Amino acid sequence: MQTKRMTFSHNWLPYLLLAPQIIITVIFFIWPASQALYQSVLRQDAFGFRTEFVWFQNFQRLFEDDLYLNSMQVTLVFSVGTTLLSMSVALLFAVMVNKMIRSRDTYTTFLVWPYAVAPAIAGVLWWFIFNPSIGILPYMLDMVGINWNHRRNSDQAMLLVIIAAAWKQISYNFLFFLAGLQSVPNSLIEAAAIDGAKRFKRFWTIVFPLLSPITFFLLVVNIVYAMFDTFGVIHATTEGGPSQATNILVYKVYRDGFVGMNLGSSAAQSVILMSIVIVLTVIQFRYIERRVNY
Template identity: 85%
Template sequence: MQTKRMTFSSKWLPYALLAPQVIITLIFFIWPASQALYQSFLRQDIFGLRTNFVWFDNFNRLFADPLYLNSLKVTLVFSLGTTFLSMSVALLFAVMVNRMIRSRDSYTTFLVWPYAVAPAIAGVLWWFIFNPSIGIMPYMLKGFGYDWNHRSSSTDAMILVIIAAAWKQISYNFLFFLAGLQSIPHSLIEAAAIDGASRFKRFWTIVFPLLSPITFFLMVVNVVYAMFDTFGVIHATTEGGPAQATNILVYKVYRDGFVNLNLGSSAAQSVILMAIVIVLTVIQFRYIERRVNY
């Protein structure tokens, strides 16, 4: 790639132009991140009178803590569940909307709306819908003989947070899938039709493989979303319960740090989260170009 070389008349001008971005990054990212890193090596006594430097002891304790290991497992189930649910529903919607001609734009607009809803509001919405005493869903499920209660059943709680978290992300995924579908030349589908492939087969052997770069991109984005952006959803619905069943890593950082005031452990957990983000970002940037299938 060619880069254009700029020549500045003043030696300081380029630094001045870069300054705002650099300052913002330093204050709002590098400084807190380094604070977290530093604090992850510290431990305070219970009254906050003494602070010791404990090296990696906070990390050692975390990985020996069954609650933290449980949280890792919960996060895995939650993010995979959310990713799978939001992507499959979005793909289904995109395929159906793509078959419309005139109504396509209005459907698209309606389907994108949920994306503008704040996560906490989405959480409250689902909290109402699934509320065991006043919600409409438990009432309907009862009709099918299922006794829904996410306050006592960890499975119900997990399903609830997955639905609440996936709901919002469907809009985003839908837009990408729709754009992807529209970029597939129509003649390919026609050629496959002449080649004797049924509608179902055309989708799985032609359309879906051609969407694979988008699918992969969305998978990474959705996992990142589910792991880091769903605090509001959890907080508004289950608050991590019952019995830690929906206590995902991000929520646990908040609980341990700001509710239980174990700042050292909380900092260590956020450092681990940071490492996970870095790995996911690297995966996204390194493999996304290569995974393109054609």
């Protein structure tokens, strides 16, 4: 890794400068993570009197546990749904806003602020709108013959949390897509237009392929967001229900650890989640390296 050609030389100063960050990282990141690794191979009895070394039994139990497998499936549906919904809406917005000249900044202003809304608050807002007894949307859905009740219907509960999570993320995707669209050279589009390519053909054969690096990057970022940053959406609204239908992995770690007090299992779940984050981070960074080389 490079430094400057010319540097300061000092025996202890660089260590002192690094100290605050390193100390915090070790105490609050590396130590707890190693604790999770350690606890994941132990089992405690209900009162914490006895601990027993059980090798990979906690993991084995998890993969035999229907609730955990269900939670994995729920997480998959939730993150794919959130990512697709939010990215496609954002791309649509970005393509249309990019065509505007005078009104571009105005539209952008209206579309960026949901980024500032906390996931928990996004959840509460949509929870309120979809409230079965007083909400507006159930009232309207009722008129077309759909009976909305996310407290009983699992699919509707899932749809609710997906909409809330995706809504908040539209701004982020929109900004990146817009930046990507602005870097597509106009000459390419004009050339295609001269050759007689119509609007849709131009988009699918020229613009969209040029956006593919950004699309891939956003795909990873959105999956990370949906898997790990949406705890608030679930906790403030459905709390994993009805009957486990929205119990995503991150929420389950919390529930099993703090409410269920099953430390061994919770630690094993933490370890599984960590490996997922590590894989996603590596993918993200490999992609960035590739982009730099281009």
